[in-house]
Amino acid sequence: MEFELIDRYFTPLSHGLATDELGIGDDGAIMTPPAGHQLVVVTDTSIAGVHFPHGTSAFDMAWKALAVNLSDLAAMGAHPAFYSLALTLERYDQAWLQDFASGLAALAQQVSHQTLNGFLPLIGGDTTRGLLSITITAHGWVKTGSTLRRNGAKPGDVIFVSGHLGEGGLGLQMALAGQQTESLATAAALAKLNRPEPRVALGLALVDLATSAIDISDGLLADLNHILQASSVGAELNMLSMPITDSVKAWSAADPIKPLVAGDDYELCFTLDPANIQRAMQISAQLGLKLSRIGVVSDSLGIRIDGKCLTQFTETSGNGFSHFASQ
């Protein structure tokens, strides 16, 4: 079964390599590093029922499994280069596999302009029988020494976030509740959950500009905290500056911090020297992507929102910060 499955659905995603390169079909793939570049490697596993609500389509599962990896590459400022797929399947379902392969192809096509050679090939992997699970290892190229990292934020830097916050979280709640898309706004939230758009072009534009960057998969506050800890700094945030749509505001009316701790947004959070704010605004206009200035890096450790300290960090709950200090 395995060879037919791979030939039929996945080998087509591997085409277009250079003559001295090799995709699917030998013991391994062979890829040529561009001169003066380093390799960036990211890996994410997605398990049905854990990382996808039951009922998620094969197309959307494939899209998102690849998107979360490309989002990590984006946060490093890397050109996506190629990816491998380890797929564990309960059974051999042709319609499902076709839909799944289409999801990979659609996202690969969408980011093809951000690659160095115009396409993003699947270069190999493994298929096994078991509970549905998708592990993608994505590879990117960065000019040697030019990677975006988490550890360069400096006091006085401004803090930006792309897109809107909390839409993935709202979409997840709707999906878990089995809700239909009642309006354009809720449809948008579901789309953000199911087909997040990795901010690859933004990450590339931020190389040599941002002092630090991270992608928001665990919620803004938890992921910003990774930057702050790696950089040994703190942050002062402004709640009114947070990019939150009306539908997310309505969803989070009882707990306004919810959009800042909900995961699944796959936006980028980054820091900049204030002298570069104008360049960031130009990038925003060029990419047609909203960039919001949400606060400033401080030399006082911790995160403060409108002057109030966040104290309780409950990592195991899946939410980053769950409460303000009582004062």
Next chain:
Amino acid sequence: MEFELIDRYFTPLSHGLATDELGIGDDGAIMTPPAGHQLVVVTDTSIAGVHFPHGTSAFDMAWKALAVNLSDLAAMGAHPAFYSLALTLERYDQAWLQDFASGLAALAQQVSHQTLNGFLPLIGGDTTRGLLSITITAHGWVKTGSTLRRNGAKPGDVIFVSGHLGEGGLGLQMALAGQQTESLATAAALAKLNRPEPRVALGLALVDLATSAIDISDGLLADLNHILQASSVGAELNMLSMPITDSVKAWSAADPIKPLVAGDDYELCFTLDPANIQRAMQISAQLGLKLSRIGVVSDSLGIRIDGKCLTQFTETSGNGFSHFASQ
């Protein structure tokens, strides 16, 4: 949980990178390609109860999950470089994780002499909750254009195999039957099953020497057939030349072809111009590794053993070729 788990058990396996490289701790890892080299990427998923008999120790599972990937790198003639790990766990068991990390460390140490910089780091990955499953993506370096491939076998080439055949299969049968190690010979078969030694040094020695190579994970005949199909040639094999130990002979007395179709051996099968036989024998002596000349490449398609054709190829059974032609 995840951060503590990673810091405690896996970050130590990531140490020793160059200053412009990055292992565990950011959105992705950053690795520097050596000048004039291409990247080889291999991926294998191992699922408990499918790829490991129940009762396999965490140490052995880790060793084997890494070994099967290094075996694929060996078959390409690559220097192992680094690997990522996607680990799905049912629960957080410290003793299990410690044993698992020790298995990775032990094999990484064993192949450290075949790397370009003296060690094989774990560079990242993902941990998730679910049924136990291990996906490793291993990366290697080859000099540009010097990779071992499957497609270069030519009529008249001699066919070699390393080590012994069928020991993995015998070990698996013993493990499934819950047999104790009754003798040194059966202990050796269980060791081959649980801690296969990837033939990395052999693969490196065969670069620019062998005309084709593959690792034997699905049984000699099935994997040799991949070489033959990729090279559009056939093979004439000699049963008496097959490297089979007395204990495996006893195990396969009723079905002498069993050692040639049993999987889990992780030896290399390769083809050579006959002018290079002497060099192969020197490599065998240098590595202290048995190399057996088992046949010759023919321009007549198919596999013949002692002149008889193999006709029935039953891929789904897990065995490669299961029967001789009735003639």
